Amino acid sequence: xxxxxxxxxxGKGGVGKTTTTxxxxxxxxxxxxxxxxxxxxxxxxxxxxxxxxENRIVFDIVDVVNNNCKLQQALTKDKRYEGLYLLPAAQTKxxxxxxxxxxxxxxxxxxxxxxxxxxxxxxxIEQGFRNAIAGADEAVVVATPEISSVRDxxxxxxxxxxxxxxxxxxIINRLRSKMAKRxxxxxxxxxxxxxxxxxxxVVPEDEYIVVSTNRGExxxxxxxxxxxxxYRRVARRITGQDVEIYTGEETSSLVNRFMKMVxxxx
Amino acid sequence: MALxxxxxxxxxxxxxxxxxVAKERLRLVLVHDRASVSSDFINALKEDLIKVxxxxxxxxxxxxxxxxxxxxxxxxLIANIPVRGFKKVVNE
Numbered sequence: 387x388x389x390x391x392x393x394x395x396x397g398k399g400g401v402g403k404t405t406t407t408x409x410x411x412x413x414x415x416x417x418x419x420x421x422x423x424x425x426x427x428x429x430x431x432x433x434x435x436x437x438x439x440e441n442r443i444v445f446d447i448v449d450v451v452n453n454n455c456k457l458q459q460a461l462t463k464d465k466r467y468e469g470l471y472l473l474p475a476a477q478t479k480x481x482x483x484x485x486x487x488x489x490x491x492x493x494x495x496x497x498x499x500x501x502x503x504x505x506x507x508x509x510x511i512e513q514g515f516r517n518a519i520a521g522a523d524e525a526v527v528v529a530t531p532e533i534s535s536v537r538d539x540x541x542x543x544x545x546x547x548x549x550x551x552x553x554x555x556x557i558i559n560r561l562r563s564k565m566a567k568r569x570x571x572x573x574x575x576x577x578x579x580x581x582x583x584x585x586x587x588v589v590p591e592d593e594y595i596v597v598s599t600n601r602g603e604x605x606x607x608x609x610x611x612x613x614x615x616x617y618r619r620v621a622r623r624i625t626g627q628d629v630e631i632y633t634g635e636e637t638s639s640l641v642n643r644f645m646k647m648v649x650x651x652x
Numbered sequence: 653m654a655l656x657x658x659x660x661x662x663x664x665x666x667x668x669x670x671x672x673v674a675k676e677r678l679r680l681v682l683v684h685d686r687a688s689v690s691s692d693f694i695n696a697l698k699e700d701l702i703k704v705x706x707x708x709x710x711x712x713x714x715x716x717x718x719x720x721x722x723x724x725x726x727x728x729l730i731a732n733i734p735v736r737g738f739k740k741v742v743n744e
């Protein structure tokens with residue numbers, strides 16, 4: 387089985403790495419793929435709560451690396467989808483509790499079982515970042531249309547390329563197309579112009595993300611969430627399907643207005 | 653917000669889009685960020701400059717300084733190269 391190991395990174399914190407990991411992973415599992423989500427944010431774990439799996443965790447990544455448990459024991463099964471697992475970060479340790487070498491070995495073990503291994507990278511460019519990229523073959527950079535986020539994304543892209551990642555791909559998160567249209571937010575083209583990397587997807591700003599995180603149910607499981615739909619598209623592109631990139635345009639405003647009227651859309 | 657500010661907002665016609673401001677600021681800051689990704693960059697540039705200039709001039713390599721500097725709205729490569737003398741260049 388050929389496995390894909392994708393690290394999801396950004397440099398800056400709070401731009402949606404964990405939300406992106408949870409949603410792409412869940413969407414891939416919805417397509418019947420065998421997926422494991424790897425939280426490498428040791429000391430600040432959150433992927434478990436975003437996935438709604440916080441009550442099921444017994445062992446974590448540091449336990450596995452230190453041979454306190456078997457890998458199978460630390461793999462937390464998702465409650466919704468067959469074939470979706472989470473390997474949680476440790477909450478009480480530090481980033482140095484795992485080395486890049488150990489991470490590589492761990493991912494090689496996971497490759498035997500999973501088609502997709504998504505690595506949720508912590509913010510920053512220190513050891514947590516080094517660990518997260520150690521075993522990955524591909525990198526996805528998440529950026530929001532803000533000056534600080536794009537700047538940090540540029541730095542991360544430089545570091546990724548220096549570490550041998552040939553073509554990191556970009557997800558633009560939390561785009562507000564109305565603001566972009568009136569010139570008060572950088573648009574897709576502005577960001578691509580500056581970062582000059584390949585675009586993997588665009589996720590619109592969507593209040594439902596807050597709701598879905600509150601509930602511990604990734605937005606891709608919701609049929610009307612716009613962000614959820616955008617993430618489902620990203621997942622299909624990752625599997626090689628030729629799917630058009632969401633550009634922020636409403637597809638058919640009349641239908642949409644009707645849906646809103648009957649409370650089917652947000 | 654002062655009344656004048658409000659009026660300015662309502663009637664302002666040719667204010668620059670804030671995203672264009674962001675883009676321009678980013679462009680400038682990135683020139684610097686990208687150059688300073690490694691301090692090796694400046695050193696490599698310095699060595700290559702010395703190599704070329706040595707063909708034409710006798711320079712004080714100890715005193716030579718090369719830096720990227722932000723000036724108003726642009727980034728400039730500032731080099732200070734003390735010259736000790738000219739080399740006899742063969743006229744062809």
